[in-house]
Structure formats: C-alpha cells, structure tokens
Amino acid sequence: MATQKQLSKDETIIQVVSELNGPALIDDVIDEVLRRWPTRAKDPKGTMRSHIRRYMPAESLLVLDDALVAPTGLVMRGVCFRVVVTTAEAEGGYLNVGDSFHFFWRRKLAGKQISFKDAKGTQIAGTLQMESEQKQGPWGLYTNVLMTFRMGEWFKKEGIRTDDSILVTVEDWDAGIFRLEREAAEVTQRRQTEIVEADQRLLNWLYDRLENSGSEMILAEPAVLAAHVQNCSYPAYPGSHWLDAMRQDGRMDCWDQYTIRYADAPSPFDFLSDDEPDEIELPEEKPLASEITQKVFTFYAYFKHNKKLWRRIEIQGEHDLQDFDDILRDAFGHDSDHLSGFWQRIRRGKTNRYREVDLATTSSLAEYRENAWQQLGSLDLKVGDQLKYVYDFGDWIEHTLELESISDPQVDVEYPRIAERNKPSYRNCIECKAEGKTTRAVWYCVTCTDSSDVLLCNECAKEHDDHYLEEIVY
Ligand SMILES: [Zn+2]
Ligand SMILES: [Zn+2]
Incomplete structure (x- = not known):
C-alpha cells in the first residue's frame, strides 16, 4: 500500500491554495486545510x-482583504507598475531591475x-x-549588488530617454516574465492627475492595512503585492512606483525593505552617528494663526x-510644552529635578x-529639552484626543x-492654570495620632x-531629616 507523505501545516496550506483557480474565502480555505491537517489546538x-x-x-499565497486569499501567481498576472528611467539607465541602455522589480520579481x-x-509580445533581447x-x-x-538588465537595442529602437x-x-x-511598454515623459506629464489618484488609492490601501494590523508594522512583500493586485491590475493606469509614491505620501516608510511602518515611528537611523539622540524631524515652525x-x-489630567x-x-494655544510641563509639575507636586516627556496617543484607524508618537522631552534645564518649544495650538489637537505625560x-x-x-479665554484669568482638582481625602500624621492629635500628613517616608504607610506632618517630618521623604499628592 502506498503511504502518503505527511505534509506539514504550511505545506498543506500551500497545497490547498494552489488548487484554487481564483480568489477564495479564507474561511473555506481554513476548513479545507483543517480537514487535511487536523489539529487539537484550542481555537483551530x-x-x-x-x-x-x-x-x-x-x-505561495496573498491575503487580499479580510475575507479573500488567492494563489499569488494567479492574481499577479496583469499587475502593472511604473519605472521611471534615470539618466544612467537611459545612457547605459539598461534597467536596474534589482531595485525597481523588488518583490515583483519572485524571489525563488x-x-x-x-x-x-x-x-x-516579442521577446526583448x-x-x-x-x-x-x-x-x-x-x-x-557597504557592498551593493546592482542587478541590471542590459537591453540597449530595445532602448535604441524605442528611443528611450531620461524621465520616460x-x-x-x-x-x-x-516564471518571471514581464511586458514592457515605453511611455514618453510628455505623456506622463499630461496624465499627472491620474497618477496622483492611482498613488492615493495604493497608499490609502496600504495605510488601511497598517492601521488594522495588530502590531505597528506589516510585512512589506505580501502587502505591496496584494495592494497592486487590488489597485493596479490591467487595465488600470499605473501610478508612480510604490516606493516613490510612499516617499511622497510621507505616512509610511519601508527603510529596511522588509517591513512597512509608520513614518513617525522611531527607526534605527534616528539613533546613529551622535551620542545625543537626534531631534525628531518636525514640520517647519510656522507662526500660529492668531485665533x-x-x-x-x-x-482633564489624571494619574494613569x-x-x-x-x-x-x-x-x-500659544503656550508651549515646557509651559505645560511646568503647570503639570505644579499640579501633581513633582520636583523640578527629573526629566519628563509628552507623547500623543493616536487612534489607529x-x-x-x-x-504613541513622541512629542517632546521637557525639563527645568534648557539643555535637556527636545522639541519642548512646540505650542499647544500647533499640535492639531481635537476634543477627545489624548496625550501621555x-x-x-x-x-x-x-x-x-x-x-x-x-x-x-475668560477675561481676567491668567493661563495656564489649575482650574479644578479632585476633592482631597486627607490622611493624618501617624506620629501625631499616636499622641492623640489629628494633624494632616504632608509627607510620606x-x-x-x-x-x-508612614505618613508625617511637617513638624514630625523634621525628625526624619536624613530619610527619603516624598510629598503626598492629594
Ligand atoms: Zn505629626
Ligand atoms: Zn522615616
């Protein structure tokens, strides 16, 4: 009797998907995989x-949206993208396929x-x-391997120039087969509006995928390919190359060529070259509208x-984050001898x-401050937004x-101010209490x-003068 080789989980998934002749419901695929590869997992x-x-x-497969998966080769057929010819490429008669075909050129x-x-449909020599x-x-x-496809004859025949x-x-x-068509730079110029629209569609799709992912990054290859399948398949007119579009859009980046992340998330490049961390790159300081x-x-500020x-x-609005830090220290009884910081909490989709996006480091000492000059009015805050301090x-x-x-603002009020605070539930000094007196505790030893808890009034605290005391926040 012939024994069937036991497939692994991944092999089973690939086998099931490879039998599809189009996109299929992910739930149906899962049912079939579990039929062939039963598991006793809690929530299979x-x-x-x-x-x-x-x-x-x-x-092997692409997840196209919440519901659909498809075999990659099948849905990639007809995907279009644009490569803008550089001067070096035009003069040398080649395409830098290592860079511009990254992901589109199957790795295997x-x-x-x-x-x-x-x-x-004629083969290009x-x-x-x-x-x-x-x-x-x-x-x-570092050593960069440049992969180029030399096709000088075709370049000459088509009259390909820089920026085409x-x-x-x-x-x-x-099988790694692509069809190429020249578009003259003048034509591209005329169709700018369509290109901008195509870029927006692609980038919004990717951003949505990022916003909905559990972690704050997505794997670039499956996301970029699925984004093209969904937005740039024949006969769609291709927008910019996705890397150019992403750079222009500014919301995401893919600096490691492996993951797509929020552009305002820290990257290893932020910490290079200096001992001091670099200032976060901020939009140019613009004068605020007087209103x-x-x-x-x-x-409404509270201890987490x-x-x-x-x-x-x-x-x-005119006050900066250092002013905010000062009033918060005052409000919550914090000393001036430590650093503090602000983050903006941004809802993901x-x-x-x-x-969380890093806003500033604040300190009573100017040399430790980073971006503390940002004014409240410049942060584009909406009612309901949250900051972390x-x-x-x-x-x-x-x-x-x-x-x-x-x-x-109200007339005759000076800002910033502590407008209100919780009703304090005062606690009493334990040493006074031992002597039958009731005195409000100010310190915590x-x-x-x-x-x-050892809680002390001002008077009793004097006898703990070499102890570490903290002021009680009420
Ligand atoms: Zn006391
Ligand atoms: Zn003590």
Whole structure:
C-alpha cells in the first residue's frame, strides 16, 4: 500500500491554495486545510487564520482583504507598475531591475530567470548582469549588488530617454516574465492627475492595512503585492512606483525593505552617528494663526494608575510644552529635578488600538529639552484626543491628559492654570495620632514605610531629616 507523505501545516496550506483557480474565502480555505491537517489546538480556526494572515510568505499565497486569499501567481498576472528611467539607465541602455522589480520579481527564481517582452509580445533581447558597487550607508561603506538588465537595442529602437516611463505588466509571475511598454515623459506629464489618484488609492490601501494590523508594522512583500493586485491590475493606469509614491505620501516608510511602518515611528537611523539622540524631524515652525494662540485648551489630567487623583488644566494655544510641563509639575507636586516627556496617543484607524508618537522631552534645564518649544495650538489637537505625560523616566509616573474642550479665554484669568482638582481625602500624621492629635500628613517616608504607610506632618517630618521623604499628592 502506498503511504502518503505527511505534509506539514504550511505545506498543506500551500497545497490547498494552489488548487484554487481564483480568489477564495479564507474561511473555506481554513476548513479545507483543517480537514487535511487536523489539529487539537484550542481555537483551530482562529489560530489558522492568524497564521495565514501573518506568516505565510507571499511566494505561495496573498491575503487580499479580510475575507479573500488567492494563489499569488494567479492574481499577479496583469499587475502593472511604473519605472521611471534615470539618466544612467537611459545612457547605459539598461534597467536596474534589482531595485525597481523588488518583490515583483519572485524571489525563488534563479538569477537568470527574468525575461521581457515588448508590447507585441516579442521577446526583448538582453542579458542580466550583476555588479558590485561600494556605497556609503549609515553604517559606513557597504557592498551593493546592482542587478541590471542590459537591453540597449530595445532602448535604441524605442528611443528611450531620461524621465520616460517604462510601464511594466506582469505576464507570468511564476516564471518571471514581464511586458514592457515605453511611455514618453510628455505623456506622463499630461496624465499627472491620474497618477496622483492611482498613488492615493495604493497608499490609502496600504495605510488601511497598517492601521488594522495588530502590531505597528506589516510585512512589506505580501502587502505591496496584494495592494497592486487590488489597485493596479490591467487595465488600470499605473501610478508612480510604490516606493516613490510612499516617499511622497510621507505616512509610511519601508527603510529596511522588509517591513512597512509608520513614518513617525522611531527607526534605527534616528539613533546613529551622535551620542545625543537626534531631534525628531518636525514640520517647519510656522507662526500660529492668531485665533488659535488665544484659545483655551482644557485638559482633564489624571494619574494613569490612580484615577481618583485628577486636575483640570487650562492652557492656551500659544503656550508651549515646557509651559505645560511646568503647570503639570505644579499640579501633581513633582520636583523640578527629573526629566519628563509628552507623547500623543493616536487612534489607529477605526480600531480600539492606539499608537504613541513622541512629542517632546521637557525639563527645568534648557539643555535637556527636545522639541519642548512646540505650542499647544500647533499640535492639531481635537476634543477627545489624548496625550501621555510621564514624569521621571526612572520612576515612570504616567499621566493621561484628555482634551475636554477648546474655548475662548475668560477675561481676567491668567493661563495656564489649575482650574479644578479632585476633592482631597486627607490622611493624618501617624506620629501625631499616636499622641492623640489629628494633624494632616504632608509627607510620606519612603525609608520607614514597610507594611503600613508612614505618613508625617511637617513638624514630625523634621525628625526624619536624613530619610527619603516624598510629598503626598492629594
Ligand atoms: Zn505629626
Ligand atoms: Zn522615616
């Protein structure tokens, strides 16, 4: 009796998907995979769904949206993209396929397996060449392998010049066959509006995928390929190359060529070359509209881990984050001898997940400040937005600041101010209590506190003068 070789989970998924003749419901695929590859996992369907969505390489299948998967080779047929010819390429009669065909050129294909056809379907003569060049990167000199396809004759015949576009259509993704068509730079120029629209469609699709992912990044290859299948398949007119479009759009980047992340998330490049962290790149400092400088931003501020302790802070649009830090320290009784920082909490799409964007480091000492000059009015805050404020990066005392309203200032009020605070529930000095007196405690002795809190009034605190005391926040 012939024994069937036991397939692994991934092999089973690939087998099921390869039998499809078009996009299929991910739920149906999961059912079939589980039929062939039974598992005793707690939530087999859920586990399988997240495995397929997150870990299956684009080589075998693409997750097209929440509901659909498809075999990659099948849906990649007809995908179009644009390559703008550089001066070096025009003069040398070649295309830098290593860069511009990245992801579109199936990784499993052996080096030589790439071929091009012209608009009529005739094979374009040429050779693939690999050259090493020394390049200056953030970590010093490195060797870059340049993969070029030399097709000087076709370039000459088509009259290809700098800034012309080559419109590429995937004929056969599995075999690495592409169709090329020249578009003169003047034509591209005339069709700018369509290109801008196509770029927006592609980038919005990718951004949506990023916003809806569990982590704050997505794998670039499956996302870029699926984005093209959904937005740039024949007969769609191709927008800019996705890397150019992404650079112009500015919301995301793909600096490692492997993952797509929020552009305002920190990247390793932020920490290079200097001992001091670089300033976060911020939009140019623009003078604020006079209307917003006077507006009063009312924040409901509370300790993240003790919401009973809250303050209502009013601060104007013209005040900067250092002013905000000063009033918050005052409001919550923090010393001036530690650093503090602000983050903006940004809701990710329509999900209930937030990501945090670094705004500023604040300090009583100017030399430690970073971006503390940003004015409240310049942060583009809306009612309901949240900021995170941390006092002391060692003890990490975290506060949440909710923007309750933006209103006109009252006459004769000086801002910023603490407009309101929680009703204090005062506690008494334990040493006075032992003597039968009732005195309000002001200090908390960290040194003496063991199983019960050692709370002291000003007078009794004097006898703990070499102890570590903290002022009690009410
Ligand atoms: Zn006392
Ligand atoms: Zn003590």
